[in-house]
Structures are given as C-alpha cells and as structure tokens.
Amino acid sequence: MAVAVALTPEVAAVATTSRDRPYGARPLQVRPYGLRARRVRPYGVRGRRDPERGATAVELAMIMPVVLVVILLVVQFALWFHGRQVADAAAREGARLARLDTDSWRQDAEARAAEVLRAVGPELLSGATATAWEEGDRRGVEITATAVQVVPLLPSTTFTVTARFGGPVECFRPDDGGAGCQ
Secondary structure, X not given: OOOOOOOOOOOOEEOOOHHHOHHHOOOOEEEEEOOEEEEEOOOOOOOOOOOOOOHHHHHHHHHHHHHHHHHHHHHHHHHHHHHHHHHHHHHHHHHHHHOEOOOOHHHHHHHHHHHHHHHHOXXXXXXXXXXXXXXXXXXXXXXEEEEOOOOOOOOOOOEXXXXXXXXXXXXXXXXXXXXXXX
16 A cells, blocks of 8 residues: 655645555545654544444343343242241241140141241242141141242242151150150
C-alpha cells in the first residue's frame, strides 16, 4: 500500500490506489501530526465489523437457562431439606407426648405434632399427616408430607418428606425383674 504524506497541515493526501483497496474499501487519509503521521478514517466511514461482535450476548442467552435451572434446583433442595427439618421437629414433639403413659396419648401426640407443623411451616409442607404408632413398649409419631415445589412444571414429580420418632414408654418399671409397666 503506497502512502503519500503532505508536509503542510493544510493538505491531506489520499493513501491508496484502487488495486490496493480490499473489497472496494475507501482509502484512509493520512494527516501529519507532529513529526509522525497518523491514520485517520474519513468522517462517516466505518471499518469492517468485528466478527465476534454480539458473541457475548449469544453465549449468555445459551448459558442462562442452565444457570437458572441449577439455581432453581438448589432452592428446591433447600426447601425440601427445611421441610424435612420441620417434619422432624413435629415428630419429635409428638413422640415426646406419645411416650407418656396416659389414656389419651394417641390424640395428644397427633394434636401436638399437627400444632408444631402449623406453627413452624404452615405453607412449607402440604398434605401433612401425623400418625401415632405403638410397637410393643415403644410409642412414637410419624409425619408424612409433600414439600412445596419451586416451579411446578412436572406435576408428577413430588418431594415427599417422612419423619419418624419414638422411644420407650415412660412408666414405672419394678426392680424385681418384671418386664411390664405398672
């Protein structure tokens, strides 16, 4: 590419010939600037576009759904885990009353477990049921519920929470080796 430089600031020289211009581009002007010449694009002429222009926006549009799914899965796991903790607390409280040796232990234990569920996480667990159980000299409460879904896109997918707590019935046991409660 041949460049002609004028030494006076009033004159600007055209830099190229037509065979040196790639793809019919306009010639660049060269103007003197101090002792060095600098290349200046003529007013209104744009250079070639960067071939990677807009690539960041496309990459973001491609990766963003994956990032959102990961975030929603983390939130869903956190809600399921918190729901499990609430169910554990309710079953523990119900089991505490179920282990007492009273006539109304079953109703007391189920009512206390339901009360804890309503107090701690009323919207966190749906369809929660508290069931008192007895196996030999052990009593307790089992909680079964479904954790809330962050995005209910898959209605067949449910996050079930089950908690079961119990222990031996608290009663007086004679020191003579008898096995039963008195």
